Amino acid sequence: MQNTGKSTCWGIQSIRTRLLLSYLAIALLPLSILGWLSVNVYLASMTDQVTNYSQEVVKRVAQDIDEYFLDIDFLLRRDQDFYIDQFIKLVQNNNITNSRKYVFRIWEDFANLRRVKPGLEDLAITFADGLVLSSYGFYYTDQVPQSSEVTILGPRLNRIGREVVTMVRPYAAADRGQVYISADIAVERLASMADFKASPRGYVYITDAEGRIIFSPHQDVVDDSEAILTHSAESSVTGWQIVSVVYADEVEAELAYLKSLTYTAIALVLAGVCFLVVFLSHTFSKPIRRLQEFARKANLEGDGAAEDLPIRGQDEIAQLGMDLKRMLARIRELMSQNLQEQKLLRKLEIESLTNQIKPHFLYNTLDMIIGLLEQEQTDQAIHLIEALGNFFRLSLSRGQEVVQVRNEIEHIRSYLYIQQLRHGQGYQYHIQVLDPEVLECYMPRLLLQPLVENAIFHGILPSDGPGRVDVVVRRSNSGVEFTISDNGVGIQPERLAQIRSLLSGETEANDDMPCFGLLNVHKRAQLVFGPDYGVSLESEPGQGTTVTLEIGCFEQTTDFDIKESALG
Amino acid sequence: MRHLRAVLTVILAACLLFSPAVWADDLLTIGLMPRSLGNPIFLDAFESAQQKAQELGVRVEWLAPYDFSTEGQVIAIESFIERGVDGLVVSVNDEPEIRAVIRRAIEKGIPVVTFDGDSPESGRLFHIGIDNFKAGWEAGQAMLKIVRERGLDNEPLSLVMMSGVPDALHHNQRLEGFTAALEGQLEVTVAEILHNQDIVDLAVIQVEDYLQNNPEVDLFFFAGGWPFYVPSDAMPYFKGWALAGGIAVGIDVFYDALLLQRDGILQYLVGQDMAAMGALGVELLVNYLRTGVLPPEEFVEVGLTYASRDNLDELLRIYEPWLVK
Numbered sequence: 001m002q003n004t005g006k007s008t009c010w011g012i013q014s015i016r017t018r019l020l021l022s023y024l025a026i027a028l029l030p031l032s033i034l035g036w037l038s039v040n041v042y043l044a045s046m047t048d049q050v051t052n053y054s055q056e057v058v059k060r061v062a063q064d065i066d067e068y069f070l071d072i073d074f075l076l077r078r079d080q081d082f083y084i085d086q087f088i089k090l091v092q093n094n095n096i097t098n099s100r101k102y103v104f105r106i107w108e109d110f111a112n113l114r115r116v117k118p119g120l121e122d123l124a125i126t127f128a129d130g131l132v133l134s135s136y137g138f139y140y141t142d143q144v145p146q147s148s149e150v151t152i153l154g155p156r157l158n159r160i161g162r163e164v165v166t167m168v169r170p171y172a173a174a175d176r177g178q179v180y181i182s183a184d185i186a187v188e189r190l191a192s193m194a195d196f197k198a199s200p201r202g203y204v205y206i207t208d209a210e211g212r213i214i215f216s217p218h219q220d221v222v223d224d225s226e227a228i229l230t231h232s233a234e235s236s237v238t239g240w241q242i243v244s245v246v247y248a249d250e251v252e253a254e255l256a257y258l259k260s261l262t263y264t265a266i267a268l269v270l271a272g273v274c275f276l277v278v279f280l281s282h283t284f285s286k287p288i289r290r291l292q293e294f295a296r297k298a299n300l301e302g303d304g305a306a307e308d309l310p311i312r313g314q315d316e317i318a319q320l321g322m323d324l325k326r327m328l329a330r331i332r333e334l335m336s337q338n339l340q341e342q343k344l345l346r347k348l349e350i351e352s353l354t355n356q357i358k359p360h361f362l363y364n365t366l367d368m369i370i371g372l373l374e375q376e377q378t379d380q381a382i383h384l385i386e387a388l389g390n391f392f393r394l395s396l397s398r399g400q401e402v403v404q405v406r407n408e409i410e411h412i413r414s415y416l417y418i419q420q421l422r423h424g425q426g427y428q429y430h431i432q433v434l435d436p437e438v439l440e441c442y443m444p445r446l447l448l449q450p451l452v453e454n455a456i457f458h459g460i461l462p463s464d465g466p467g468r469v470d471v472v473v474r475r476s477n478s479g480v481e482f483t484i485s486d487n488g489v490g491i492q493p494e495r496l497a498q499i500r501s502l503l504s505g506e507t508e509a510n511d512d513m514p515c516f517g518l519l520n521v522h523k524r525a526q527l528v529f530g531p532d533y534g535v536s537l538e539s540e541p542g543q544g545t546t547v548t549l550e551i552g553c554f555e556q557t558t559d560f561d562i563k564e565s566a567l568g
Numbered sequence: 569m570r571h572l573r574a575v576l577t578v579i580l581a582a583c584l585l586f587s588p589a590v591w592a593d594d595l596l597t598i599g600l601m602p603r604s605l606g607n608p609i610f611l612d613a614f615e616s617a618q619q620k621a622q623e624l625g626v627r628v629e630w631l632a633p634y635d636f637s638t639e640g641q642v643i644a645i646e647s648f649i650e651r652g653v654d655g656l657v658v659s660v661n662d663e664p665e666i667r668a669v670i671r672r673a674i675e676k677g678i679p680v681v682t683f684d685g686d687s688p689e690s691g692r693l694f695h696i697g698i699d700n701f702k703a704g705w706e707a708g709q710a711m712l713k714i715v716r717e718r719g720l721d722n723e724p725l726s727l728v729m730m731s732g733v734p735d736a737l738h739h740n741q742r743l744e745g746f747t748a749a750l751e752g753q754l755e756v757t758v759a760e761i762l763h764n765q766d767i768v769d770l771a772v773i774q775v776e777d778y779l780q781n782n783p784e785v786d787l788f789f790f791a792g793g794w795p796f797y798v799p800s801d802a803m804p805y806f807k808g809w810a811l812a813g814g815i816a817v818g819i820d821v822f823y824d825a826l827l828l829q830r831d832g833i834l835q836y837l838v839g840q841d842m843a844a845m846g847a848l849g850v851e852l853l854v855n856y857l858r859t860g861v862l863p864p865e866e867f868v869e870v871g872l873t874y875a876s877r878d879n880l881d882e883l884l885r886i887y888e889p890w891l892v893k
Binding site for chain 2: 096098111135137140
């Protein structure tokens with residue numbers, strides 16, 4: 001199953017998506033916690049702040065009112081005021097017509113006090129019969145205080161229509177009844193003292209001890225339709241309650257504003273994080289995607305198309321890509337090499353096989369069989385036919401590339417037997433297996449026959465004396481070693497050097513060389529087992545030649561198959 | 569115009585005649601409003617009005633702003649209206665706000681009389697006061713006489729005049745009378761007209777400041793006695809200027825002013841009888857409320873008093889010290 005680049009780029013299992021999700025999770029989690037904490041901490045803080053501020057406000061207003069009314073009370077304590085005393089005496093004596101001096105002084109005094117005390121609307125001396133001398137003048141009233149203690153009246157409209165509260169203090173007892181001294185305090189002054197807001201719509205109102213409104217900036221003190229937070233404090237001098245009102249929805253609105261601000265900030269940060277994450281994941285995964293594209297092209301297209309893809313950068317992934325690129329090139333090189341080697345191997349096998357099945361070999365052997373039959377040497381003919389049959393059966397090996405050493409030994413045994421009969425028992429041969437376990441090893445077929453053939457045709461037959469061919473099989477350090485020795489004519493040193501040069505590859509071989517079979521065996525052994533294996537040659541002119549073939553040992557045919565498939 | 573006024577008077581009298589206050593003839597309440605409480609000149613009127621009220625068996629309420637202001641006077645009159653007094657005697661400037669509030673009082677059935685300061689177009693019943701032009705004229709004649717006695721009548725002279733507020737009709741008439749008396753007789757240049765807003769303390773300050781900075785001025789005319797309530801030593805520049813030859817005359821005669829005249833600070837005074845104004849205001853209005861009878865003339869004039877070196881000692885014996893300042 002093949003994955004395309006597009007299908008994996010944004011898939012849940014793609015590195016890019018995982019990076020994206022990971023970064024988002026890393027960014028979102030602290031942001032969410034921070035936002036949640038901010039909102040909740042600020043809500044608690046804001047509620048506390050409103051509460052504290054409201055309490056502070058009402059306490060401050062109560063304190064201001066207390067201080068103000070204490071000042072007013074101080075102004076009203078005029079028991080020793082000469083002019084007021086004299087005026088009262090004149091009024092008692094109905095001698096008002098001679099009161100100008102005292103009246104004027106009192107007016108002047110009251111006017112000065114009004115100037116220096118903001119909010120002090122009027123000061124008045126009131127007699128029990130309603131006669132009033134105030135800073136407004138001289139008049140009568142129906143509202144005569146009755147209390148013997150300091151009293152605060154109102155709010156009410158005073159003589160000139162100003163809304164005031166009146167602080168009254170008994171001044172002196174007189175024949176015409178109790179005389180009172182009073183001060184009118186403008187409600188506007190109370191309004192200015194209570195002009196604090198704990199919230200934009202919040203306000204402060206003042207009630208007396210019985211809950212009657214003294215001052216409120218609103219017609220309806222409390223709107224029952226809305227949830228409110230109230231805090232109050234008592235004025236110790238007046239006994240009034242100062243009440244701060246904060247609408248709950250304002251706190252909530254503030255919180256909602258904060259929430260929206262926080263969420264907007266989080267959204268903006270998230271947007272920035274998303275952009276950054278996409279950018280970073282794209283940047284980080286780009287080399288991987290290029291590598292993926294490289295591998296995909298290498299897998300799908302081959303033919304070196306992937307190697308043409310540029311791989312940039314100095315990071316690990318770029319280095320990996322470069323290594324992969326080099327590895328791919330190496331694989332292709334090895335594959336090409338292997339293909340060539342396989343072609344060569346096939347060619348050498350075919351050549352070897354062709355070389356074995358020479359027509360005159362078959363004709364001569366058949367003629368020899370016929371001769372034996374004519375001579376009625378039936379048993380020997382049968383042996384020869386069996387040897388010939390074994391020879392060809394083992395040569396073909398049912399198309400197998402490898403055969404057991406045992407079979408290869410049997411193959412040359414049949415060959416040596418046939419050749420011995422052909423050449424009239426002119427030589428002896430002896431096959432010795434020193435390490436029988438090597439007979440179980442697998443080896444490329446038809447490796448030994450050319451060497452035995454050389455020993456017969458180029459060693460023994462040219463010599464005059466009785467010939468002998470010895471084949472020894474033993475285990476070597478890295479596989480199996482075959483030694484084929486003859487006591488023939490040997491090889492001249494120059495020729496030996498030339499052959500060795502051909503075997504080592506120092507000299508290029510050609511098809512006309514007489515040592516074609518030797519080279520064929522040597523190349524096939526090296527192709528199959530490597531350059532450490534192959535044929536070596538020892539020879540002394542007139543003494544004979546020893547050819548050693550060293551090969552590896554396949555434990556089973558699949559070893560060769562695996563290697564073959566890997567190369568192919 | 570006279571027919572219209574007569575008709576209005578009859579209608580108003582009829583309304584008042586059938587009002588509960590008149591029918592009940594119980595304690596009438598008369599509201600009096602001076603120009604301000606802080607100007608002692610009105611204390612004569614205050615006392616005489618109280619005295620007259622006792623005689624007539626009515627109540628007098630005395631209401632005004634401490635320092636003169638048209639707004640304060642309007643508030644005071646509205647207070648009287650709200651209180652439901654039976655009649656009003658007021659000293660005002662002839663200003664639109666004053667005319668409007670007097671008309672509102674009249675619409676509420678409250679007859680209004682003016683004294684001292686008049687507002688002729690307001691619909692008030694009548695006015696009690698002095699002939700302000702004549703008072704100024706008399707002061708001017710006295711100034712002319714003193715200048716001639718000092719041989720300064722052929723020299724160019726500079727004059728400073730002090731008034732209350734620019735819209736005060738009676739003060740303006742006094743200025744006009746004074747300048748008319750000098751016109752053609754002396755070569756006088758009016759260097760400055762000081763307006764003290766009817767505030768006594770401010771009047772003293774203005775006089776002192778002006779004479780400190782302009783001691784070369786020759787003549788001073790006071791259309792009212794605002795700065796005369798303080799001893800001469802309390803006005804060193806004025807005192808120094810006068811003793812150095814400056815000539816000052818004014819209107820309003822009371823004990824403290826006479827003391828200044830005795831000390832040579834003031835040379836001549838023309839007095840208005842504020843006590844008569846207060847008493848007459850109550851008397852004539854109560855009479856009107858009770859009988860519906862108006863004074864024969866719309867302007868009830870009270871006489872002038874003259875204070876010169878010739879009668880100074882006698883006046884000092886007649887007038888009592890107020891000692892309000």
